[in-house]
Amino acid sequence: MADEEPLTEPESKLWDYIKSYDFEGHPWSTPNASAKLGLSEDVLYTCLAELCRKLKGKMYVYYKDGAIRIATE
Numbered sequence: 421m422a423d424e425e426p427l428t429e430p431e432s433k434l435w436d437y438i439k440s441y442d443f444e445g446h447p448w449s450t451p452n453a454s455a456k457l458g459l460s461e462d463v464l465y466t467c468l469a470e471l472c473r474k475l476k477g478k479m480y481v482y483y484k485d486g487a488i489r490i491a492t493e
Contacts, residue, residue, distance in 0.1 A: 425474050433457050434467045438479065438490060448488050 427435060437457055454461045468490075471479055480491045 427471070427474060428467075430457075430459055430463055431467045431470055431474070433459070434464065435471055435475070435479075438471075438492060443490060448490050450488070 434453070434457060437453060450461050450464060453459075454464050457464070459467070468481055472481055478493055482489050482491075
């Protein structure tokens with residue numbers, strides 16, 4: 421893990437949010453996450469992409485049935 425690229429502050433905020441959120445009970449909502457975290461939707465999407473790159477094997481984002489799906493391990 422020492423070789424992992426460090427997360428930026430917005431990426432860390434989003435990662436903490438994702439880890440603590442109940443996606444089974446409440447589907448992902450970009451506008452809600454954006455408002456809760458104080459990040460623009462564009463920044464949020466960039467952070468999602470960076471988290472997928474930096475946290476390979478820990479987080480997966482995919483599109484299904486017209487919505488973004490997020491899974492973590």
